[in-house]
Amino acid sequence: MALVLNRLKEATVKSAKPREGGKAEFFNDGGGLYLRVRGTKDEAVISRLWLFRNTKNRQNPWKSIGPYPDVTLAQAREEAKKLREQVRQGVDPIVEARRQEAKGEDADQPKTFDNVMDQYIRSHRAGWTSAKYTTQWEKELRVYVIPILGKLLVADIDVDIVHRTIEPIWTRRHTIARRVLKRIGKIIGYAMTKGWCPKRPNPAAWEDNMANLLPNMSNAIKVKPMPALHYKDAPAFVHALRQDYAG
Numbered sequence: 001m002a003l004v005l006n007r008l009k010e011a012t013v014k015s016a017k018p019r020e021g022g023k024a025e026f027f028n029d030g031g032g033l034y035l036r037v038r039g040t041k042d043e044a045v046i047s048r049l050w051l052f053r054n055t056k057n058r059q060n061p062w063k064s065i066g067p068y069p070d071v072t073l074a075q076a077r078e079e080a081k082k083l084r085e086q087v088r089q090g091v092d093p094i095v096e097a098r099r100q101e102a103k104g105e106d107a108d109q110p111k112t113f114d115n116v117m118d119q120y121i122r123s124h125r126a127g128w129t130s131a132k133y134t135t136q137w138e139k140e141l142r143v144y145v146i147p148i149l150g151k152l153l154v155a156d157i158d159v160d161i162v163h164r165t166i167e168p169i170w171t172r173r174h175t176i177a178r179r180v181l182k183r184i185g186k187i188i189g190y191a192m193t194k195g196w197c198p199k200r201p202n203p204a205a206w207e208d209n210m211a212n213l214l215p216n217m218s219n220a221i222k223v224k225p226m227p228a229l230h231y232k233d234a235p236a237f238v239h240a241l242r243q244d245y246a247g
Contacts, residue, residue, distance in 0.1 A: 005030040006077065013073050017045060026051075032087075033080035035068065050076040052083045054093060063093045111196040113157065113187065114150040117141060120190045137183065144169055144180050154188055155197035162203045163213045174217050181210060 008029040018039035019025045027035040034051045050065035065071055065079045083093045109115045117138075125134045148165045149157060162184060169177045185204035191197045203209060229237060 003031055008035065008073065010073055013048070013068060016048060022046070029073075029077065029080075031077075031080055031084055033065075033076055035076075050079075052080050052093065054083070054087055056087060057092055057094065060094060063097065111154050111191060112151050113154055114146055116154050116191050116196065117146075117187050120187050123190070140176055140180055141183055144173075144176065145184060149184070153197075154191040157188060157197075157203055159203045159209050159213075163210065166210070167214065170214050171217065181206070 006029065008027060012027065013035055016027055016035055016037045017025065018037045022039035022041050022044075025037045027037070029035065032053045032055070034053060036047075036049045036051050038046045038049075040046060048068040050068060050071050052063045052065055054061045054063065063083065065076050065083075068076070071079075086093050086096060109119075121134065121138060128134050128137070145165055149161065152161070162181075165184070166177055166181050169180075181204055185202050188197070188202055188204055192199050192202075201208065
C-alpha cells in the first residue's frame with residue numbers, strides 16, 4: 001500500500017481544535033505525523049504539538065517533534081521524513097534520541113568519580129538482576145565512597161586515596177568493604193576504557209595494590225557456630241530456659 005502523505009492543509013492546522021471538554025484531538029498528516037491539540041474544559045486551545053508515531057513500538061510509540069507554530073507544518077514533515085528513515089533502518093527514534101541526549105550530557109560533565117559512577121550505572125543496570133540490587137549497588141557507594149572520592153577526577157584517583165577510603169571499614173564492615181572496593185575498580189576501569197583517564201594499573205585492584213595495604217581477612221579467626229540442637233532435646237532445653245528465667 002502506497003504511503004499517503006501531506007493530508008493536512010495549513011489552514012486546518014491553524015484552526016484545529018480539541019475534542020469536547022478540551023480532550024486531546026489528533027489530526028493525521030500521514031506517514032506517522034500527527035498534530036495533537038489540547039484545550040481547556042471550555043475548549044479553548046492550550047497547545048498544538050507535532051508528534052511522530054512509530055507503529056513498530058507498541059509500548060511507547062509517540063515522539064515529540066515540537067509545538068506549532070514554533071515548528072511549522074513544512075518543518076514537521078521534514079522531521080517526520082527523517083524519523084521514518086530511522087524506523088526503516090531498524091532504529092527506534094525515541095531510543096536514539098535518548099542515546100544522543102545521554103551522549104551530550106556525558107560530554108558536558110566533568111569526569112569526577114560521582115559523574116562516572118552515574119554513567120556506569122546507566123550503562124549496566126539493564127543487565128542487573130533487580131531494582132533492589134541496583135539500589136544497593138549505588139547506596140553503598142554513596143555512603144562509603146562518594147564523601148571522599150565523589151568530586152575527584154577519576155584521572156586523579158590513586159592507590160593512596162582508595163586505601164584511605166576503604167581502610168576505615170575494611171575490618172568492621174568487611175563484606176560491604178569488599179563489594180565497594182570491587183565497584184570502585186569497575187568504575188575506574190570503565191573510565192579508562194572510555195578514555196577519560198590514562199590506561200594504568202587499576203588503583204582499586206586487590207593484587208599488587210590493596211593486598212599490600214589491607215589485612216587478608218580470610219586469615220582472621222573465625223567464630224565457630226554452636227552445634228544445632230536436636231529436636232528431641234528441645235523440650236528439655238525449653239524447660240531449663242524457663243527455670244533460668246524463673247530465677
